[in-house]
Every structure is written in C-alpha cells, then in structure tokens.
Amino acid sequence: MNTWAFVSDFDGTISKKDFYWLVIDTYYPEGKELYTKWKAGEYMDIDFLQQVFRSIGQEESQIIEDILSLPIDEHVPSFIETVQNSGGDFYILSAGTDFYIHHILKHYGIQDVPVFSNKGYYENQNVHLEIDENHRHYSKRYGIDKSIVIKELKEKYNVVYFAGDSEPDSHPAKVADLTFAKDALQEILRENGVPFVGVDSFQDIERVLREKGILQ
Numbered sequence: 001m002n003t004w005a006f007v008s009d010f011d012g013t014i015s016k017k018d019f020y021w022l023v024i025d026t027y028y029p030e031g032k033e034l035y036t037k038w039k040a041g042e043y044m045d046i047d048f049l050q051q052v053f054r055s056i057g058q059e060e061s062q063i064i065e066d067i068l069s070l071p072i073d074e075h076v077p078s079f080i081e082t083v084q085n086s087g088g089d090f091y092i093l094s095a096g097t098d099f100y101i102h103h104i105l106k107h108y109g110i111q112d113v114p115v116f117s118n119k120g121y122y123e124n125q126n127v128h129l130e131i132d133e134n135h136r137h138y139s140k141r142y143g144i145d146k147s148i149v150i151k152e153l154k155e156k157y158n159v160v161y162f163a164g165d166s167e168p169d170s171h172p173a174k175v176a177d178l179t180f181a182k183d184a185l186q187e188i189l190r191e192n193g194v195p196f197v198g199v200d201s202f203q204d205i206e207r208v209l210r211e212k213g214i215l216q
Contacts, residue, residue, distance in 0.1 A: 009164040010094035118143040146172040
C-alpha cells in the first residue's frame with residue numbers, strides 16, 4: 001500500500017465553477033435568492049443542493065452535456081497522474097454529488113480515483129441525492145462529513161494532503177497533515193488559526209510538492 005494520499009475537494013477546487021452555479025445560471029434563476037438564504041443560514045448545505053439539483057428539468061443526455069461543459073483546472077489530469085506515479089493515491093472528497101464527478105473523471109480519462117461524495121442519480125429530468133443517515137460518513141448539514149473521511153484515511157496513510165476552496169473544506173483542513181487552500185478557504189482558515197499553504201491552482205500545489213521532494 002502507498003504511504004501517502006492526496007485528497008481534493010471537487011467544486012471550485014478541481015472544477016473552476018460549482019455545479020450548482022451552472023444549474024442556477026442555466027435553468028434555475030430563482031436559485032439566486034435561495035443561495036442568499038442559504039448563505040444567511042436559513043438552509044443547510046444539503047437542503048440547498050437538493051433543491052437546486054431537483055430544479056434542472058432536462059433529459060439526462062442534456063444534463064451530462066452540461067456537466068461536461070464544466071471548466072476544470074487544466075492541470076488536474078496530469079497532476080493526478082504525477083501523484084500516482086510518485087507513489088501516492090489520489091481521492092476526491094466532495095459535499096456535492098458523485099453523479100457529475102464520475103462523468104467528469106470518465107470524460108478526462110482519469111482512472112483509479114475513488115470518490116467520497118453524496119450518491120446522486122438521474123430521475124424524472126432531475127438529479128436526486130440518496131442520503132443515508134446511517135452511513136458512517138453521514139453529516140446532517142453536508143450529507144457527508146469530510147473530516148471523518150480524512151480521519152479514516154489517516155489511519156491508512158502516513159501523510160494525507162488536502163486541497164479545498166470553501167467553508168465545508170475548513171473541517172477536513174483541521175485533520176489533514178497539510179492543506180492547500182484556494183479562495184474563501186484561505187481567510188476562513190486564517191481566522192481559525194489553521195495552518196495552510198495558499199494556492200491558486202494545481203500547478204501551485206505541484207510546485208510545492210516537488211520542492212518538498214514528494215513528487216518525482
């Protein structure tokens with residue numbers, strides 16, 4: 001078994017745009033008001049996402065086409081390969097849904113990347129989440145408790161690196177051995193006194209890991 005792992009959030013970290021924004025911008029303008037209420041604490045993350053994903057109203061082929069239009073950090077596929085060739089395992093940890101993540105991974109030919117996320121499926125022109133309250137990773141707020149996943153991986157690996165960009169990522173950041181933070185996550189971690197390396201892209205992350213001698 002490999003001795004280290006790199007775990008990355010998906011929306012806003014691997015992808016340049018959150019899938020929920022793609023849905024709101026394309027099919028669900030009312031979602032902007034819902035977003036404001038969510039950010040004001042009137043909705044839990046998982047309730048906000050479920051409402052947005054149930055408001056698409058398109059055939060599955062169209063939804064998949066939309067998913068594949070989601071821009072990602074261009075450096076991600078080669079970075080994952082570099083991690084795997086350097087003796088590391090790569091994981092995706094998302095409080096969104098595996099429904100769109102698996103389509104993206106397949107589209108870019110990315111293999112051997114386990115995904116920890118909320119299970120999603122297509123039905124009646126929308127994407128639905130299958131939340132199991134008895135699952136060991138269950139979180140009432142996010143559907144999946146990212147910090148529990150990182151704790152479990154730390155039992156398997158000597159070192160676990162993590163990358164994220166927003167509030168849900170502040171919890172696993174406290175558990176990971178080293179966190180790479182983008183965007184809003186930087187300020188959140190700064191305020192909470194959680195150490196991190198600030199980055200803008202996976203090229204930045206790769207540069208740091210090469211300097212540390214982790215990547216070959």
